[in-house]
Amino acid sequence: MLAARFHSFGGPEVLRLEEVPWPHPRGDEVLIRVRASSVNGTDLGLRRGGGPARLVARRPYTVGLDVAGEVAGLGPEVTAFDPGDRVFSLLGHGGGGAAEYVTVRQSRVAAAPARVSLEEAAAVPLAGLTALQALRDGAGMHLRPGARVLVNGAAGGIGSFAVGLARHYGAVVTGVARGPKLDFVRELGADEVLDHTSLDFTRLGRSWDVIFDTPPALAFPQVRASLAPDGVFVSTRPFPTSAADLRARLGREGPRWAGVRTQERSQDLAFLARLIDAGQLRVPLDRTFPLAEIVAAHRHAEGPEARGKTVVVI
Template sequence: MRAARFHNFGGPEVLQLDEVAWPHPADDQVLIRVHASSINGTDLGLRRGGGPFRLTLRRPFTVGLDVAGEVVRVGRRVSAFEVGQRVYSLLGHSGGGAAEYVNAKASRVALAPSSVGWAEAAAVPLAGLTALQALREGAGPNLRPGARVLVYGASGGIGAFGVQLAKHFGAVVTGVARKEKLDFVRSLGADAVLDTQDLASAWQGEPWDVIFDTPPALKFSDVKPYLGQSGVYLSTRPIPTSPGDIGGMLARSGPRFASVMTKERSQDLTYLARLIDDGALRVPLDRTFPLSEIVAAHQYAEGSTVRGKVVVNI
């Protein structure tokens, strides 16, 4: 079967299509015929070899952290899924999604939303789960009806889901993005929008209950004065990187820091699928590419014009 892999770290040009052996599911796995896999910021970081990846990632590595496709085989201990079902999954940092077939643990798989196509379904897992878990668990009681929520990076995959989910939970949402993308952010349901160049105006007026930094690009120490007494700064940075972050994470009172550790939970994927099928959540799909154009897909995903998600059709 074909798989998009890199043997060395670098730019999009290191990606190539290789012929590799079919995977065989373990007892707790589902074998999926992949129809689409999205590109996430983590994919780009893995490919570049940034941070710890340069030391820990085994190569050659097949890119693609989330997939949508159909079940073609199930492991002996799997009873929740049957051959032929439409499913989607977050594979995690093991990757493997940009290939014709992939194994996934059954606990990471859910029935795909029935109202959208393969590309839209594949755009959901990592970005949707990150936004959902950050807001529902990281923000906690701060995410209440009428809460003031600021989503920074609102035009990206996580940010686009974040705007919609915060609105779904009853918050009053301000989305921050590049000027040319503000109409897109408005279309997601944001109550107000701000150009990233005008972020200083966000610190005037009432304090924020939640600041959701999706790139992440802000600092807790910089935004802490603009959070309410029980406000929370949510970052997609998985671990605190400064003394201020650590202090905010350990704080018993006052504004706090919360990092997002995305969990591959099938029940959360089921919840997102229900929201999509009920029309309460729109999948922010920007553009699709065929697997044969994986290099171009990564080049586009790294650009500054992306609104929402980029997906590779397999």
């Protein structure tokens, strides 16, 4: 079968299509005929080889952290799916999504939303789960009706899902993005948009109940004064990186810090699918590319024009 892999770290040009052996499902694994896989910021970081990526991405590495497709085979312990089922899944840092087939444990798989195409479904897992777990688990949005929420990086993959999910939880949403992308953020449902290239929201003298930093580009000391007394700063950095972060995480009074480490939970994927099928959550699909143009897909995803999600069609 075909898979998009890299043997050395670098720019998009290190990606190549190669013939690799078919995977075979064992135990509780589901064999998925992949129809689409999205390009995430994590994919780009793993390909570049920065920081911990050199430890995670064992080369040759097949890119693609999430997939959508049909069940093509079942391990002997699988009980939740049948051949032909439309499914989507978050694979994790091991990758493997930009290939014709992949095996995944059934605990990471859920029925794909019926209302959208498999190309759109493939845009959901990593970005959607990160946004959901950050806002619900990190910020307790389900316990904050009417909260004022600021999403930094609202035009990105995670940020665009965060805008829709915050609205689902009844929040008043401020979306921060670059000027040309502000109309897109409004279309996602933001009540207010701010251009980060022309103003600094931390200098506006305002406060929010939740600030979700999706790039992540901010530090807790920068935003502390912009948080309500019981506010929370949620970062896509999973662990504290400074003493200020740690104090805010452990403190019992005042604004706090929370990091999100995305979990591959099938029940959370099913929750997102229900929202999408009910018309309560939009899938922010930007562009699709065929697998043969995986290099162009990565170039677009890390370029200045990208907004929402870039998807590779297998």
